[in-house]
Amino acid sequence: MIILDYRDKRPIYEQIVDKLEHLIVCGALESNSKMPSVRTFAMELSINPNTVQRAYAQLEQDGYLYTVAGRGNYVTCEQEWKSGKISSVLKEITAKLQYGKEIGIEKKDLQGILDQVFQDEGGSV
Amino acid sequence: MIILDYRDKRPIYEQIVDKLEHLIVCGALESNSKMPSVRTFAMELSINPNTVQRAYAQLEQDGYLYTVAGRGNYVTCEQEWKSGKISSVLKEITAKLQYGKEIGIEKKDLQGILDQVFQDEGGSV
Amino acid sequence: MIILDYRDKRPIYEQIVDKLEHLIVCGALESNSKMPSVRTFAMELSINPNTVQRAYAQLEQDGYLYTVAGRGNYVTCEQEWKSGKISSVLKEITAKLQYGKEIGIEKKDLQGILDQVFQDEGGSV
Amino acid sequence: MIILDYRDKRPIYEQIVDKLEHLIVCGALESNSKMPSVRTFAMELSINPNTVQRAYAQLEQDGYLYTVAGRGNYVTCEQEWKSGKISSVLKEITAKLQYGKEIGIEKKDLQGILDQVFQDEGGSV
DNA sequence: GTGGTCTAGACCACG
DNA sequence: GTGGTCTAGACCACC
Numbered sequence: 001m002i003i004l005d006y007r008d009k010r011p012i013y014e015q016i017v018d019k020l021e022h023l024i025v026c027g028a029l030e031s032n033s034k035m036p037s038v039r040t041f042a043m044e045l046s047i048n049p050n051t052v053q054r055a056y057a058q059l060e061q062d063g064y065l066y067t068v069a070g071r072g073n074y075v076t077c078e079q080e081w082k083s084g085k086i087s088s089v090l091k092e093i094t095a096k097l098q099y100g101k102e103i104g105i106e107k108k109d110l111q112g113i114l115d116q117v118f119q120d121e122g123g124s125v
Numbered sequence: 126m127i128i129l130d131y132r133d134k135r136p137i138y139e140q141i142v143d144k145l146e147h148l149i150v151c152g153a154l155e156s157n158s159k160m161p162s163v164r165t166f167a168m169e170l171s172i173n174p175n176t177v178q179r180a181y182a183q184l185e186q187d188g189y190l191y192t193v194a195g196r197g198n199y200v201t202c203e204q205e206w207k208s209g210k211i212s213s214v215l216k217e218i219t220a221k222l223q224y225g226k227e228i229g230i231e232k233k234d235l236q237g238i239l240d241q242v243f244q245d246e247g248g249s250v
Numbered sequence: 251m252i253i254l255d256y257r258d259k260r261p262i263y264e265q266i267v268d269k270l271e272h273l274i275v276c277g278a279l280e281s282n283s284k285m286p287s288v289r290t291f292a293m294e295l296s297i298n299p300n301t302v303q304r305a306y307a308q309l310e311q312d313g314y315l316y317t318v319a320g321r322g323n324y325v326t327c328e329q330e331w332k333s334g335k336i337s338s339v340l341k342e343i344t345a346k347l348q349y350g351k352e353i354g355i356e357k358k359d360l361q362g363i364l365d366q367v368f369q370d371e372g373g374s375v
Numbered sequence: 376m377i378i379l380d381y382r383d384k385r386p387i388y389e390q391i392v393d394k395l396e397h398l399i400v401c402g403a404l405e406s407n408s409k410m411p412s413v414r415t416f417a418m419e420l421s422i423n424p425n426t427v428q429r430a431y432a433q434l435e436q437d438g439y440l441y442t443v444a445g446r447g448n449y450v451t452c453e454q455e456w457k458s459g460k461i462s463s464v465l466k467e468i469t470a471k472l473q474y475g476k477e478i479g480i481e482k483k484d485l486q487g488i489l490d491q492v493f494q495d496e497g498g499s500v
Numbered sequence: 501g502t503g504g505t506c507t508a509g510a511c512c513a514c515g
Numbered sequence: 516g517t518g519g520t521c522t523a524g525a526c527c528a529c530c
Contacts, residue, residue: 007316011529025228048530082229089225093235096218097242103150105211107243110218114239117222118232134528136505162517173507178518186311191382195514195517259513261520275478287502298522303503320502320529332479339475343485346468347492353400355461357493363465364489367472368482386514423515 004045012047016055017062024064024075025085035065035073129170137172141180142187149189149200150210160190160198254295262297266305267312274314274325275335285315285323379420387422391430392437399439399450400460410440410448 002019004012023029035041038056042049056073059065063081065073100110127144129137148154160166163181167174181198184190188206190198225235252269254262273279285291288306292299306323309315313331315323350360377394379387398404410416413431417424431448434440438456440448475485 006318006321009317009319011319013529022227051530054529085228086230089221089228089230090234090238093218093221093225094238094242096214096221097239100214100218101242103210103214104207105214107239109215110239113215113219114222114232114235117219117226138505163519164517174518175508176506178520179505181518192384192518193381194384194386194519196381197517263520288504289502299503300523301521303505304520306503317503318530319504322502335478336480339471339478339480340484340488343468343471343475344488344492346464346471347489350464350468351492352397353460353464354457355464357489359465360468360489363469364472364482364485367469367476388514426515429514 002045004047013051013054013058016045016052017058020055020059021062021064024059027078029075031075031077033075035075037072127170129172138176138180138183141170141177142183145180145184146187146189149184150206152203154200156200156202158200160200162197252295254297263301263305263308266295266302267308270305270309271312271314274309275331277328279325281325281327283325285325287322377420379422388426388429388433391420391427392433395430395434396437396439399434400456402453404450406450406452408450410450412447 002016004015006012008015020029020035029035035056036044038049038052042052045052056065056067060067060073063084064076066076067073097110101107127141129140131137133140145154145160154160160181161169163174163177167177170177181190181192185192185198188209189201191201192198222235226232252266254265256262258265270279270285279285285306286294288299288302292302295302306315306317310317310323313334314326316326317323347360351357377391379390381387383390395404395410404410410431411419413424413427417427420427431440431442435442435448438459439451441451442448472485476482
């Protein structure tokens with residue numbers, strides 16, 4: 001379920017795009033599964049259907065959904081966006097790390113964060 | 126020198142804020158050095174003085190500049206924003222790394238990026 | 251309703267900020283209630299919409315209002331600013347009392363004022 | 376000695392007025408003592424003589440200084456401003472206390488501040 | 501209709 | 516000359 005934050009400066013449709021994208025990328029929404037209809041989703045969120053429509057359109061353009069006219073919107077198969085998404089995120093991370101270095105953050109601090117994020121991978125595997 | 130991107134959706138004043146903040150944070154603009162006057166800068170960028178004014182006001186509020194009315198705008202001394210800035214950047218990096226992990230990026234890839242960014246700090250030199 | 255004083259040296263937008271802040275802090279404007287639109291308010295006060303906008307922006311930054319773009323401006327829930335506001339007012343009062351003491355005002359006079367301000371809290375009624 | 380804060384939003388001359396007024400009100404500057412000449416003072420503070428002149432003029436208008444043409448500026452005799460000053464400060468304190476009450480500060484907290492400000496009057500006298 | 505941004509041009513206080 | 520404020524009028528994105 002999605003919770004909107006009306007105090008967020010970003011437009012509503014963008015919040016929806018981000019959250020759905022996240023759910024898809026994380027695998028919470030399976031490939032080829034059907035999305036709620038525009039009207040249903042709009043009612044659930046108590047917003048204008050136009051806004052949902054716009055979010056779906058954006059997600060389709062970004063390659064996360066595909067539309068079957070008269071049937072509904074479906075989650076795109078994973079392979080189609082996975083590699084592109086990963087490379088773009090890697091690029092963002094590189095930029096952020098570089099920026100951190102520029103302002104004087106030391107490698108050991110960043111290493112600490114990296115280790116911490118992946119800490120639960122240590123023992124079990 | 127700053128180059129504006131009118132195709133960017135973000136407002137002009139925000140672009141100026143970001144770029145000047147970057148220059149200040151990187152040390153390209155020295156502490157207590159004088160910024161171009163509102164009018165001068167506006168002419169250089171071919172924009173309205175009000176827009177520059179707004180950017181300066183934002184930077185002042187964020188603690189990167191201080192204003193002496195009737196005199197000009199000056200770069201704030203480094204210590205005043207350094208610690209806050211670093212902690213906020215660390216937080217951003219943590220979020221990005223976590224996101225990367227969530228979408229399936231492996232630790233060794235991120236480790237690779239980290240090492241690469243800090244490559245010139247290695248043992249050889 | 252707000253009355254502007256054009257003879258006051260302080261900028262118009264600041265007068266608006268102060269008065270609205272007062273109304274919000276006193277509870278005259280309820281949490282989450284909608285403020286007049288920028289244009290409407292500007293017409294009521296016979297000033298330029300930009301000036302109202304600036305006041306609203308200031309109030310948002312100070313945490314008294316939140317803005318939903320395309321919807322309007324709303325009064326922030328009380329808890330979000332209450333504690334900070336109280337501590338800042340206490341600080342101001344302390345300063346003023348200290349100044350009073352420095353210029354030779356005696357404690358009993360200040361005590362008298364304090365009792366008078368809170369007179370209706372006494373035992374008799 | 377006076378220290379100017381160029382980062383302060385208030386104009387320089389106003390800072391000087393405030394600080395000198397404070398020194399006079401506290402008794403640090405004796406009645407009928409001579410103030411530094413405009414030029415001397417300006418040099419000490421490394422500012423424009425016009426600014427000092429303006430501060431002196433303001434202080435004269437407020438009744439803290441008097442000017443003897445061709446001789447210099449002198450501190451006004453205490454009785455002339457004392458009562459007015461005290462009553463105005465009392466008024467300010469009343470307003471602040473009332474405001475504190477309005478936003479929900481309790482009497483005991485304000486009483487605590489008052490006692491604390493005058494704490495060193497307890498034992499010795 | 502709403503807020504957000506920008507321009508053009510003006511006036512003021514400060515130093 | 517400098518920053519600060521204000522007006523008038525315009526365009527845009529969002530809902």
